[in-house]
Amino acid sequence: xxxYRLEKGVVHVYTGNGKGKTTAALGLGLRAIGHGLKxxxxxxxxxxxxxxxxxxxxxxxxxxxxxxGQELVNPSNPTEEDVRAAREALDHxxxxxxxxxxxxxxxxxxxxxxxxxxxxxxDVLELIKNKPKxxxxxLTGRYAPSEVIKAADLVTFMREIKHPYRQGLPxxxxxxx
Amino acid sequence: xxxYRLEKGVVHVYTGNGKGKTTAALGLGLRAIGHGLKxxxxxxxxxxxxxxxxxxxxxxxxxxxxxxGQELVNPSNPTEEDVRAAREALDHxxxxxxxxxxxxxxxxxxxxxxxxxxxxxxDVLELIKNKPKxxxxxLTGRYAPSEVIKAADLVTFMREIKHPYRQGLPxxxxxxx
Numbered sequence: 633x634x635x636y637r638l639e640k641g642v643v644h645v646y647t648g649n650g651k652g653k654t655t656a657a658l659g660l661g662l663r664a665i666g667h668g669l670k671x672x673x674x675x676x677x678x679x680x681x682x683x684x685x686x687x688x689x690x691x692x693x694x695x696x697x698x699x700x701g702q703e704l705v706n707p708s709n710p711t712e713e714d715v716r717a718a719r720e721a722l723d724h725x726x727x728x729x730x731x732x733x734x735x736x737x738x739x740x741x742x743x744x745x746x747x748x749x750x751x752x753x754x755d756v757l758e759l760i761k762n763k764p765k766x767x768x769x770x771l772t773g774r775y776a777p778s779e780v781i782k783a784a785d786l787v788t789f790m791r792e793i794k795h796p797y798r799q800g801l802p803x804x805x806x807x808x809x
Numbered sequence: 810x811x812x813y814r815l816e817k818g819v820v821h822v823y824t825g826n827g828k829g830k831t832t833a834a835l836g837l838g839l840r841a842i843g844h845g846l847k848x849x850x851x852x853x854x855x856x857x858x859x860x861x862x863x864x865x866x867x868x869x870x871x872x873x874x875x876x877x878g879q880e881l882v883n884p885s886n887p888t889e890e891d892v893r894a895a896r897e898a899l900d901h902x903x904x905x906x907x908x909x910x911x912x913x914x915x916x917x918x919x920x921x922x923x924x925x926x927x928x929x930x931x932d933v934l935e936l937i938k939n940k941p942k943x944x945x946x947x948l949t950g951r952y953a954p955s956e957v958i959k960a961a962d963l964v965t966f967m968r969e970i971k972h973p974y975r976q977g978l979p980x981x982x983x984x985x986x
Contacts, residue, residue, distance in 0.1 A: 638981060642973050646829055650965035651821075655836030656829035659861070660984065662839055663832065666860030667983035683843030684836070690868055735983070768984060785978075787970035788827035794964040796819050801962075804815060806844035806912070807837065807945060 636668060638735060641768040642785035643760055647743055647776035650790035657738045657770045658684055664768075665693045669735035672728050673697070676721045676745040676773075677705050677714070682809050695734075697724065707748050718750035725759065732764040743773030743780065753779050760784075811847045811870075811912050818912070818945040819962035820937055824920055824953035827967035834915045834947045835861055841945075842870045846912035849905050850874070853898045853922040853950075854882050854891070859986045872911075874901065884925050895927035902936065909941040920950030920957065930956050937961075 644660075646653040661671040675682075675698040688694040699721035705714045722742075729737050745751050756771075760783045763769055771780060781787050803809060821837075823830040838848040850861075852875040865871040876898035882891045899919075906914050922928050933948075937960045940946055948957060958964050980986060 636982075638983065640978065640981075642978065644828070645970075648968075650967075651963060652823055652829060652833035652965045652967065655840065656833040658836030658839050659832030659834065660836075662835050662864045663860040663986070664983045666862065666864035669983045683840040685843065687839045687843035687868065691864065692867070781970065784971065785973045785976075786828060788829045789968040789970050790827075790829065791825075791966040791968055792964075793822075793958065793966050794961065796962045799962075801817065801819065805813075806815065806841045806846045809840070 637766040638768060639766070641735070641763070641766050643783065644768070644770045645743070645776050645781055645784040645787045646770070646772045646790060647774055647787070648790035649774055650792040651795065652790045653772040654740055656788070657740060657772050660770060661694055661736055661738060664736045665691055669693070670733065671695070671736045671738070672734040673738040673740055674721055674725050674728065675699065676718055676739065676741045683806055699724070705748060705750070710748055710750055715750050718745045722751050722755060729759060729763050729767055729769065732767065735766065736768045736770065738770040738772070741773040742771050743776040746777050746780065747775035753777050756780060757783055811845055813845060814943040815912060815945060816943070818940070818943050820960065821945070821947045822920070822953050822958055822961040822964045823947070823949045823967060824951055824964070825967035826951055827969040828972065829967045830949040830951070831917055833965070834917060834949050837947065838871055838913055838915060841913045842868055846870070847910065848872070848913040848915070849911040850915040850917055851898055851902050851905065852876065852917045853895055853919050855918060860983055876901070882925060887925055887927055892927050895922045899928050899932060906936060906940050906944055906946065909944065912943065913945045913947065915947040915949070918950040919948050920953040923954050923957065924952035930954050933957060934960055
C-alpha cells in the first residue's frame with residue numbers, strides 16, 4: 633500500500649489533436665511517485681516500443697503494461713485481434729482500479745479505442761462511477777467521447793498550433809516514442 | 810555524453826490555461842531518458858516543493874533545478890528578488906543549453922516569467938536561435954508571447970475545459986505539486 637492516499641481522487645481527461653497527452657499523464661505519474669503514491673499505466677493500442685517503458689523500470693511504484701500488437705489499428709477496419717486486445721486492456725484496467733492498490737491509474741489512448749468502437753463507452757462510464765474514492769483516474773487520447781468528458785472532473789484539450797511533422801520531420805526516438 | 814544524439818532538436822512550447830503543461834514536459838523527459846538521452850529541467854518561479862524533484866532523484870540523467878523562492882510572484886508588483894531569480898534561471902539555462910551536454914532542456918514556466926517582464930523576450934529568442942542543433946528545447950507556461958510561438962517548431966495550447974478547482978477542490982500533493 634502507498635504511504636498516503638488521496639482524500640479524493642478525481643477523473644482527468646487529456647484529449648485533442650496536440651502533442652502532450654500521453655506525456656502529461658506520464659509526468660503526472662512521475663510527480664505522484666515522488667510523493668509515495670503508486671501509479672499504473674495501461675496502454676491501449678500503442679504500436680511502438682516506447683521509451684517510457686525503459687525509464688519506469690528504474691522507478692519504484694510505476695508500472696506500465698501495453699496491450700495490442702506493434703501494428704497500428706486501422707480505424708475503418710479493426711481486426712478481431714484489435715477488439716480482443718482492447719477488451720483485455722479494459723478488463724485489466726477494471727481489476728487494477730477496483731483493487732484500490734494503485735493511487736493513480738492511467739488509461740492511455742483509451743479515448744481512441746472508444747472512438748474506434750473497440751470497447752463500449754458504457755463500460756468505461758461504469759468504471760468511472762464505481763472506482764474507489766481515493767483512486768485518481770486519467771484517460772488520454774484524441775476524440776474523447778462527450779459522455780466521458782461529461783463524467784470527468786478535469787478536462788484539458790490539447791490543441792495543435794504547430795507541429796514539425798507537417799514540415800516533414802519524422803517521429804524521433806526519445807521524443808515521440 | 811549521451812548514448813546517442815538527436816539528429817535535429819526542435820523547440821516545443823506548451824502553453825494555455827489548462828492542466829498538463831509542466832507534466833507534459835516531465836513526461837517527455839521521462840521518455841527521453843528511457844532512450845539514454847540526458848534531460849535538464851530549469852524551473853522558473855515555482856513556489857512549492859514539487860514531487861517531481863523527489864522522483865527524478867531516482868533517475869539517471871534527469872536533473873531539475875529550481876530558481877526563486879517559495880512565495881508566488883505577484884504579477885502586478887514583482888520584487889527585485891523575483892527579477893534576480895528569473896535572470897539567474899535564464900543565465901543558467903543559457904549555460905546548460907550552450908554546453909550541448911543535455912539533449913532535452915526544459916525551461917519550466919519561462920513563458921510566465923516573460924509575461925511578467927522578469928526577463929526579456931529578445932534574450933530567449935537568442936537562446937532559441939543559438940542552441941546547438943541536437944538540443945531539444947521545451948518552454949512551458951501560460952501566456953507564451955507571440956514571438957516565442959513564432960520561433961518554436963511545435964506548439965500545443967492546453968485549453969481548460971473543466972477543472973475541479975472551480976468546484977473548490979484544493980491543490981493536492983502528488984497530483985498538482
